[in-house]
Amino acid sequence: MLLVSHDGARWLPSVIEGLRSQTAAPGCVVAVDTGSKDESATLLADAFGEVLVAPSSTTFPAAVRLGLDKLGDDPDCEWVWILHDDSNPEPGALAALLDAANADPGADVLGPKLREWPSLQRLLELGVTISRTGRRETGLERGEYDQGQHDEVRTVLAVNTAGMLVRRAVLEELGGFDSQLPIFGNDVDFGWRAAAAGHRTLIVPQAVVFHAEAAHRGIRRTALTGRHTHYQERRAALYTLLVNSSARSLPFQLVRLALGTLLRMVGFLLVRSVGEALDELAALVSVYSSPREIRAARRERRAARERGPTTTSNDDRARVKGLLAPPWLPYRHGLDFVGDLVAAVTDQAADVAERRRAAAAERDPSSFAARRPVVDDDDVPVADAGAVARFLTNPVAVLLALFVVAALVGARQAFGSVVGGGLSPVPGSTTDWWRLYLESWHPLGQGTGVPAPPYLLPLTLVASLLAGPGHALSAVLVLAVPVSLWGAFRFLRVVGRLVSFPGAPRWLLLWGAATYALVPVVAGAWGDGRLGPVVTGALLPWLAHAALGFADPHPDRRWRAAWRAGLLLALATAFAPVAWLFAFVLGLVVLVAAFSIVPGAMRDRSVWGPPAVAVGITPVLLAPWWIPAVIQHAAAGLLLDPGRLPAPGFDGLGLVAGRFADLGAPWWLGVAPAVLALLGLVPRATRIPVLVCWVVALVAAVLAALLGAVTLTLPATTAAPGLGFLLVVLQGALVVGAVVGGQGLFAVVQSRAGWLRAAAAGIAAVAVVVPLGGLGWFVVGGHGERLSDHTIDAIPAYMVQSSMLGDAHGILVVRGSVADGLTYTVRRGDGVTLGEDEILDLAAEDPDLTRAVRALTSRPTPEVVDSLAGLGIEYVVLPTPADGSVAASLDATGGLTQASAEDRSTRAWQIDRPVAVNAVDGPRSWLRIGLLLVQALGIIWVAVLCAPTTNRRRS
Amino acid sequence: MSDPGTPSAPGRRTARGRRFAVNLTTVLAVVVPVLTAGAVLLVRTQDPATSRHDPVPAALTSSVLVCPTAQEGGRTVSVTTADKGASGEVSIGAGDSPDRLPVRAGRVTTYDSGPGAVFVRGSGDLAPGLVASRFATSPVSAGECATPVPDQWFTGVGAGAHHHSVLELTNPDKGRAIVDVTVFGRPGPIDAPRLRGLSVAGQETLRVDLAAAVPRRDELAIRVTSTRGRVGASVLDGFDELGSGSSATDQLLPQPAPSTSNVLLGLAGGAGRQTLVLANGGVDEARATVRVVTGDSVFAPQGFAEIRIAPESVTRVSVTRVLRDTTGALGLVVDATGPVTATLRSFVGGDLSHAVAGTPVSSPTTVVVPAGRKQLVLSGAQQLGVVSVVAKGPDGEKLAATRLELNPGRGATVTLPRRAVLVTVTPERTAVIGAVLVQGVGATVVPLRELVRSDLIPDIRPGTP
Known part of the structure; x- marks a missing residue:
């Protein structure tokens, strides 16, 4: 028996007791103590006499070697029983093992x-194997009770x-x-080598050993484990895989392990275990950067195999393969992980209203919140009904589904290529969009440093997923209304529950969600x-729902809400820059109101901190857009909506x-909705929430009035700031106000009868016309x-082809x-493709080119034509209707050759000189x-912080 | 239920507190929507400005005059500049190696060239106000060297044996020019596919014999439009009196565009035939009235009926008797209800001369005239004005200077010295239409033209993509 100990004084007394009470006594006992700082050495010396003391840096294999050397050539010791200082054997353990060894003479390694x-009932291990991705598999559930299964x-x-x-x-x-595996993973490697050499390893469940797993749990810290047990374990697993896999599968294993590590890193980041993610990376780097050791180890094993017994190597390989974990196991684990994550996300959806009620109930058990009211019949799920039956018998769900189908039918124009209105054509491939976003100097117009618009990044990411910019744009337009409907329904449900318990x-x-979802459509923005209005209309209810998290009683969830709201606000600002301005002003208004109403609560930083962070994170996440824009004197772009100019505007009635x-x-x-929101102020019970909605509407209206008076002067034209977002916000606030007012009215009407009911029915009838009419108009x-x-x-095709040869081949x-x-x-x-309009609108006028064009159209000379070639112009085109005198003077110029166009009245010329390439x-x-870079890191960091809390226990 | 231990009248205290809070909410419930309505009323987004940007006039820096192929005995090109004090060299010649000719204001410089078309190019100071002519002396015939114009009308061309015309197109630029010629005849537009898309190579001359291209017996009018490049167009009109053997040619001058009022000045005196040819440029029928211009008045002759011209067609009217009966007739005024072009063709004494509708001149203008008996005919004043006329000789010496008043509704003549080659006419307070009638061996009419001194620099700004 060989006992290795290090700082095991906690467990050693029981272990020694267990050893002494073994029914089959071990022949010779060797105890190795590797530099314990407590009294383990003394305990062992007291129990077994001699103790081999080794320095504390001795690895486990080295300690075993020491023990074996001490045993020397003692012929009695045919079997070696290895024990840790935290493994306590049951009295019959050794006997059971030896019985099994006698019963099966071919078995060379046996385990209990x-x-x-200390629980003594849960199973830890019954043999261990390793999966192809390096995960240690025991085949047991976590915390499985031992019931003899x-x-x-x-x-x-x-x-x-x-x-x-x-x-x-x-x-x-x-x-x-x-010896390359100092403390973890020795067992799997040894077992693999044994199996490859033809030995058999048996598990004997009749022998029971209780193991505290001190090193793995981090209870025992040694110089070898350090603080990062995960790193050591992972490194050991990778090493084991690489040195023991067959030569044929080694390249595949190398690649697969690298990719697998990256996936696992992402998984750890998603559950916010950054330390473990870094451990994974460190383990991979450590193993891959020591190829010499791996090669040496592989050579050793190959030599050992050749020396081994005369079973054919094919048999061996097949046997080893059978003993390894099945190949589909890693994917099963991945699916489980995703399932865990999804469950966590849906759990989070148990909304802030419930939590507030629970917190209020906790604080004051006699309050309203703690009362358990009569459960509404609707909420009781029909027993034994399948999902489809439940869906079909729920009229609201059916109507929602019909609405979504109708919205998809109405959006039929967006299936396929979408060009027109405010949308320029999409470029041919996603790389064009990546290049446009990542380059700092665009070869557009005469070359400009105006940054790419911020909405290009989310669109490009979607296009990378959907394999094409056209698909991304279609998806955005088609899904805008359904996503908006879903978000509005969730948000209104939580708002309803915040206002009163039954919600x-x-x-x-349904009415509120449908009316809101149609706002960008009936406003004419979708068509x-x-x-800007379409995407922010879809994002706004999700943003509002996240912002409701600021009212959560737990500070941790408030901060989570801050990151979520911040990320959504940044996304909305990317599509409608006015959104940030609105959020800033609204935040100021809310903070001022909060400071005047509940000054005490505001002293806590976790109350005003999250909203401030949510608003403040947007300029950081959008830094690569607004900072270069200001530097390039294109600050007007900070107020413009995306899309081709001129953008549609509206007046007060609009x-x-x-x-x-x-x-x-x-x-x-x-x-x-405006009239209904006004009427919603009447029911007293819900007056304050409706007033809050009206305050939001007031902020939006005031901001619209202020910004409407601003005229932005661009080099080519004048434009008004993009106010579509404010229209959407105003309509949303009115719809929410109408819904909350309706809730109050419903509560009042339920108790009264007579004319109030008739009036409510009339209002409902009028209200229903709005979403139905809008939907009908959309579908038709x-x-x-x-x-x-x-x-x-108007440009002939051959000119377009020539201009694709290079950016310097421009067409004037x-x-x-x-x-x-x-x-x-x-x-x-x-x-001009989607994303380039905004850059070109803001690009400054090139005075050289203006001078050259003025000379060209009034007094052209060959020098003027030379200067045009130097500015990168290859063709000059006068589309229909072409001014005759300009055309005549261009005809007369040396250096311009007439070029043909499909339309006879379009005049075109080619410049004879070669264009300047740069x-x-x-x-x-x-x-x-x-x-x-800051943006990329910021997005990853905020996304990690947004992830839901999953309660994962380390196995 | 109130607890007996609580202070008296708890309800009222809470009720008062609640009423205060309720009042604030009610007040806000009224104020906030009103403020929102007020803010909404102030919302107004500006429409993008779409404005016109006027062009800026600037002096010409280069101009080219195209002189038609020389008629017999008339190869000399006479060049001058109308700008006071301007002098320099112009490039003159055909083909790749032109000559340099020194030109001074107030003097006429002559140049002997080959028989073909000649280009006169001026640049810098000499570009505005460049005037050139090419004359034949016997019979006297004026060949006007004009700047290429994209669109012009020639009325009274013929494509038959009796009356034939040759259209000459000359391209002063290096690049190829494309010209469309639209032909109108008595029944209406004539389909002439051979005259569409005529291609004139750079610095080349294309002669189109209309009798070969579109042989017809009636009077024709052609509209010459250059769709690509620039061409100088001129028509050499020939009239053959078959049988008696006399034939004559004269250059037929163009009219820029049809107009409702045409003033034709320059009647060669003597017995002969005068024919008025009218072409209707519009798509509606036009009715034209003809009046005679004399030194005393402009009057409608008796018994001269209104002329009806079908859309896009040509009508010929003989005015021989009318002009014979009128003493002191200087020209004709044709007023029409629609846009028409007009040419008065005089075949007098075996010599052909044309009086084409003139264009009003409101700034000082200069013409180069051949030697011979000549008189300046003026008319077409809109209001009372004064015209100064200066005539200079071949060496630039002033031969005569006159100022005369011109009344509207009247014509006026100024007899010019025989030796005069340069005539400068300066109208004040009104625009005039005028022509110089030269009568030597034969007769010819040299019209007064408004000189192009400036071109327009358009406003250039970047546009939206």
Whole structure:
């Protein structure tokens, strides 16, 4: 018997007791103590006389070697029984092991059943194997009780070294344990080598050893384990896999382990165990950076195999393969992990209202919150009904599904290519969008450093997932209304529960969600392809739902809500920059109101901190956009909505009715939410929440009035700030106010009868017309055909092909007439695609080019043509209607050759000189690259912080 | 239920407190929507500004005049500049190696060139106000060297044996030019596919014989439009009196565009035939009235009926008797209800001369005229004005200077010295239409043209993509 101990004084007395009470007494006992700082050495000396003392840096294999050397050539010791200082054998353990060894003479390594110490009932290990990704598999559930379910003797790959009974000859032949594995993982490696050499390992469940797993649990810290047991264990597993796998599968294993490590890192980040994620990476790096050791170890094993018994190696390999964990096991674990995560997310959805009620009940058991009211019949689920039956018998669910289907039908224009209105054509591939986003100097126009618009990043990520920018755009437009509906329904449900315990009736929620989801559509923004109002309309209810988390009683969840709200606000600001301004102003208003109403609660930093963080994180996450924009004198872009100019605007009536000027459904359908929100102020019980909604609407209206007076002067035109988001917010606030007011009215009406009921029914009838009318208008196609724009480009195809050869091959397009003034643009590459409009609108005028064009259209000389070639212009095009005098003077210029166009009245010329290849090159901006890195890291960090809490216990 | 231990009247205290809180809420419930409505009323988004940007006039820096192929005995090109004090060299010639010709204001410089078309190019100071002419002396015939114009009308061309015309297109630029010629005849537009898309190579001349291209017996009018590049167009009109053997040619000058009022000045005196040819440029029928301009008045002759011209067609009217009966007739005024072009063709004494509708001149203008008996005919004043006329000789010496008043509704003539080659006319307070009638061996009419001194620099700004 060989006992290795290190700082095991806690357990040694019981272990020694257990050893003494063995029915089959061990022949010779060797105790090795590796530099314990407590009285383990003395205890062992008292019990067994001699103790081998080794320095504390001795590894486990080295300690075993020492013990074996001490045993010397003693012929009695045919079997070696290895024990740890925290493994306490049951009295009949050794006897059972020896019986099993006698019963099966071919078995060379035997292991007992390991049960947990101190509970003594739970199974720990019954043999261990390893999966192809390096995970240690015991085949048992976590914390499984021992009820005799695994009680047959079987062959396994390896047994734990605690309680292992091994033939001395085999131990010597295999060279003991691998010295590269100092403390963890020796067992699997040894078992694998033994199996590869033809030896058999048995598990004997009749022998029971109680193991405290001190080193693994981190209870015992040694110089070898350090603080990162996870790192050591993982490194051991990787090493074992690499040195023991067959040569054929080694390259595949190398790649697979690397990818697997990355996946596991992501998994650990998702549950916010950053330390373990880094441990994974460190283990991978450590193993991959010592190829010499691995090669040496493999050579040793190959030599050992050749020396071994005369069984064929094919048999051996097949046998080893059978003993390893099945190949589908890692994927099963992955699925389990994802399932855990999803369960955690849906658990989180148990909303803030419930938690507040629970917290309030805790504080004051006699309050209303603690009362258990009569459970509504609707909430009791029908027993024994399948999901489909439950769905079909729930009218609200059916109506929601029908609404979604109708919305998809109405959005049929967005299936396929979407061009027109505010949307330029999408580029050919996702790499174009990546390049546009990541480059700091764009070869557009005459070259500009104006940064790419911020909404390009989320769109590009979606396009990378969906394999194409066209699909991404279609997906965004098609899914906007359903996502908005879902978010609004969730949000209104929580708001209803915050206002009163039973919450709002589901029909009211359905009405509110449907009316809100249709706001961007009936406003005309969807039909005109304005991504700002459409996407922020879909994001706003989710953002509001996250912001409700600021009212949570637990500070931890408030901070979580801050990160979520911050990320969603950054995403919304990327699509509608005014959103941040609105959030900032609203936050100020709410803070001022909170400080004046409940000053005491505001002293706690975790009350005002989360909203501040949520608002403050957006400028950091969007830094690569607004900082270069300000530096490049393109600060006007900080207020513009995405899309082609001119953008539609609205006046006062349009804002109240939720319609953009000349777009959208009939305006009289849209004033109903405003009227209903006004009426919602009447029921006294819900007056305060409705007032809050009105305050939000007031902030939106005031901001709209202020920003509407601002005119942004761009180099090519003037534009108004993009106010679509404020329209959506105002309509949303009115809808929420109407729903809450309806809830109050419903509560009042239930108790009264007569004229109040009739009035409520009348209001309901009027209210229902709004979403139905809007949906009908959408499905019928009232928003027009703007998104299926099929206008043919005035530029001939061969010029487009030539301009694709390089960015310096530009096409100068001159429009207008001498009498009214001429405007020019330069078309490069594949033309203006989605994402490039905003850059071109903000790019400053190039005075050289203006001078050259002015000379070209009035007094062209060959020098002017040379300067145009130097500015990177290859063709000059005057689309229909072409001004005759300009065309005539261009005809007369030397250096311009006439080029043909499909339309006879479009005039075109080619410049004879070769274009200057670096005409539109520009400097790389390290600032923007640095800010892009900050953005990437910031997004990852905030995303990790947003992840839900999963309660995972380490196995 | 109230606890007996609580202070008296708890309800009222709470009720008062609640009423205070309720009042604040009620007040807010009224104030906030009102404020929101007020803010909403102030919302207004600006529409993007779409404005016109006027062009800026600036002096010409380069100009080119195209002189038509020389008629017999008329290869000399006479060049001058109308700008006071300007002098320098112009490039003159055809083909790749032009000559340099020194030109001074107030003097006429002559140049002997080959028989083909000649380009006169001026740059810098000499570009505005460059005037050139190419004359044949016997019979006298004026060949006007004009700047290329994209669109012009030639009325009264013929494509038959009796009356034939040759259209000459000259391209002063290096690149190829494309020209469309639309032909109108008595029944209406004539389909002439061979005259569409005529291609004129750089610095080349294309001569189109209309009798070969579209042989017809009636009077024609053609509209010459250059769709690509620039061409100088000129028409050499020939009139053959078959049988008696006399034939004559003269350059037929163009009219820029049809107009409702046409003033034709320059009647060669003597017995002969005068024919008025009218072309309707519009798509509606036009009715034209003809009046005669004399030194005393402009009057409608008796018995001269209104002329009806079908849309896009040409009408010919003989005005021989009318002009014979009127003494002192200087020209004709044709007023129409629609846009028409007009040419008066005079075949007098075996010589052909044309009086084409003139364009109003409101700034000082200069013409180069051949030697011979000549008089300046003026009319078309809109209000009372004064016209100064200065005539200079071949060496630049002033030969005569006159100022005369011009009344509206009247014509005026100024007899010019025989030796005069340069005539400068300066109208004040009104625009005039005028022509110089030269009568030597044969007659010809040299119209007064408004000189192009400046071009427009358009406003250039970047546009939205």
